[in-house]
Amino acid sequence: MVANKFVMRFSSAIVDQPIIYKLVKDYDLVINFLKADINPHKEGYVVLELSGDSENYNRGLEYLKSIGVDVAPLSGTICWNPDRCLQCGACASFCPTGALFMTEPDKEVHFDGSKCIVCESCLDVCMARAVEVRF
Amino acid sequence: MVVEKSYDEINEKIKKGKAVVVTAEEIIDIVKEKGVEKAAREVDVVTTGTFGTMCSSGAFLNFGHAKPRIKMNRAYLNGVPAYAGIAAVDAYIGATALPESDPENRVYPGRFLYGGGHVIEDLVAGKPVKLEASGYGTDCYPRRHIETWITLEEINDAVLFNPRNAYQNYGAAVNTSDKTIYTYMGVLSPHLGNVSYSTSGQLSPLLNDPCYQTTGVGTRIFLGGGIGYVAWHGTQHSPTVSRGENKVPLDGAGTLALIGDLKQMSSEWLRGVSYLGYGASMAVGIGVPIPILNEEILSFTAVTDDEIYAPIIDYSFAYPEREPGNLGRVSYAELRSGTIKLQGKEVMTTPLSSYAKAREIAGILKEWITEGSFLLTEPVHGLPSLDSGITMKTLEEKNNR
Ligand code: SF4
Numbered sequence: 001m002v003a004n005k006f007v008m009r010f011s012s013a014i015v016d017q018p019i020i021y022k023l024v025k026d027y028d029l030v031i032n033f034l035k036a037d038i039n040p041h042k043e044g045y046v047v048l049e050l051s052g053d054s055e056n057y058n059r060g061l062e063y064l065k066s067i068g069v070d071v072a073p074l075s076g077t078i079c080w081n082p083d084r085c086l087q088c089g090a091c092a093s094f095c096p097t098g099a100l101f102m103t104e105p106d107k108e109v110h111f112d113g114s115k116c117i118v119c120e121s122c123l124d125v126c127m128a129r130a131v132e133v134r135f
Numbered sequence: 136m137v138v139e140k141s142y143d144e145i146n147e148k149i150k151k152g153k154a155v156v157v158t159a160e161e162i163i164d165i166v167k168e169k170g171v172e173k174a175a176r177e178v179d180v181v182t183t184g185t186f187g188t189m190c191s192s193g194a195f196l197n198f199g200h201a202k203p204r205i206k207m208n209r210a211y212l213n214g215v216p217a218y219a220g221i222a223a224v225d226a227y228i229g230a231t232a233l234p235e236s237d238p239e240n241r242v243y244p245g246r247f248l249y250g251g252g253h254v255i256e257d258l259v260a261g262k263p264v265k266l267e268a269s270g271y272g273t274d275c276y277p278r279r280h281i282e283t284w285i286t287l288e289e290i291n292d293a294v295l296f297n298p299r300n301a302y303q304n305y306g307a308a309v310n311t312s313d314k315t316i317y318t319y320m321g322v323l324s325p326h327l328g329n330v331s332y333s334t335s336g337q338l339s340p341l342l343n344d345p346c347y348q349t350t351g352v353g354t355r356i357f358l359g360g361g362i363g364y365v366a367w368h369g370t371q372h373s374p375t376v377s378r379g380e381n382k383v384p385l386d387g388a389g390t391l392a393l394i395g396d397l398k399q400m401s402s403e404w405l406r407g408v409s410y411l412g413y414g415a416s417m418a419v420g421i422g423v424p425i426p427i428l429n430e431e432i433l434s435f436t437a438v439t440d441d442e443i444y445a446p447i448i449d450y451s452f453a454y455p456e457r458e459p460g461n462l463g464r465v466s467y468a469e470l471r472s473g474t475i476k477l478q479g480k481e482v483m484t485t486p487l488s489s490y491a492k493a494r495e496i497a498g499i500l501k502e503w504i505t506e507g508s509f510l511l512t513e514p515v516h517g518l519p520s521l522d523s524g525i526t527m528k529t530l531e532e533k534n535n536r
């Protein structure tokens with residue numbers, strides 16, 4: 001028996017495929033949804049816990065990768081350092097969950113860790129190294 | 136024009152603490168409410184601000200002489216090379232310089248964690264910085280090597296001199312290719328995944344003085360948290376680009392070369408930055424005051440984001456290949472809304488320069504002037520303007536044998 005938490009990110013092109021159905025039906029996996037946002041116009045994500053026997057579990061992960069779903073284990077936490085932050089807002093435009101977000105009308109950037117799925121998009125776009133991942 | 140004020144009159148009011156100073160954002164509603172003439176009568180100074188990455192930045196340093204003396208021809212600050220091809224212990228540390236040990240883009244995309252901008256930030260923050268320098272030894276400068284630690288306070292001079300800052304407008308960047316690209320306009324997702332932009336729009340210095348009527352050589356400004364001056368027009372100053380009816384350029388146009396004493400600046404407003412896959416640089420905070428000498432100058436400062444347009448440039452092909460043309464124009468109001476429509480697609484917008492910090496700078500400068508600690512200077516020389524005939528030259532490969 002294996003159980004792990006994952007972030008699955010998928011492009012709009014594959015949003016309409018019955019991915020979850022297949023995981024349950026063909027690979028006999030138990031799925032526990034933790035967070036999700038699926039939007040037909042942009043990239044979607046699901047945070048879930050997958051459990052099943054190890055062979056099915058591995059085959060299920062293979063299947064996801066084969067159809068182009070980006071699967072990453074949920075590990076680490078993102079720390080945002082407001083003192084290093086330049087308040088540009090670049091990260092907020094990339095953050096898929098709104099964990100890093102800009103408020104109006106002050107246009108200030110804030111971080112809500114409870115929404116973060118540790119996708120690490122913000123790490124790539126932050127020029128100030130104001131976000132880091134801690135394990 | 137009905138309203139005419141001089142620099143002297145405005146400075147007299149500033150000294151008496153009676154000047155009316157507002158930010159380039161506040162002036163918008165004031166003009167809407169009172170009209171141009173009344174607003175020009177009442178308001179003396181409009182303050183602007185911008186805080187973003189400005190690669191053409193750096194600092195001249197004089198380290199003082201060692202015993203025995205050395206004429207440095209190579210100098211490194213925390214491992215980052217500074218240009219030492221000037222007098223014995225003078226050097227220039229540029230914002231984008233990288234240590235020789237940086238893997239650059241050999242591991243693509245490179246991270247560029249520490250560069251010249253970070254050295255300047257560390258110096259300004261008062262941190263000790265390691266200086267390593269070598270020379271070839273002369274009769275007057277016998278020493279060949281020195282390794283020591285310096286702080287900003289302990290060295291003779293540190294002058295921020297930025298050859299090109301405060302771009303008046305700038306293209307917005309997209310990527311039409313099918314892979315992510317890493318640019319000085321940030322990470323650009325494939326298939327028009329995002330559009331990045333980098334000016335403070337209605338708060339930006341030269342967008343509020345589009346024809347350089349008050350900003351010129353000698354203009355006193357907010358620079359890096361301290362006081363600086365406009366030293367010259369910036370490199371690539373290009374005032375003759377096409378403009379809208381409001382005289383606002385439709386593309387990158389004017390630029391400023393800025394100078395100021397680094398010792399009175401703050402690491403809050405000079406910050407080392409690292410662009411994935413592109414390089415290291417420095418974010419610089421700048422605020423320029425605009426004296427309201429007449430109604431025309433005032434009406435320019437009331438410009439709003441929906442009247443300022445940026446061209447959309449494809450950084451996957453047109454930009455690197457220096458191909459002309461753009462994918463259309465978009466207003467800063469649209470860019471600031473979070474998404475724009477482009478080629479039938481909704482495209483998310485990625486800001487790179489901080490509007491919140493630009494607003495903060497305009498506010499600080501407003502405070503300095505209001506409390507009488509910052510007087511305005513009349514330029515000693517104008518910037519080349521719309522009638523200058525300047526055109527941008529390109530670099531062509533020639534075979535001169
Ligand atoms: S890792 Fe960054 S981009 Fe991803 S969800 Fe967390 S805050 Fe948002």
Ligand code: SF4
Nearest residue numbers: 085086088089091126
């Ligand atoms: S990208 Fe970095 S500097 Fe910019 S707002 Fe986000 S955390 Fe702050």
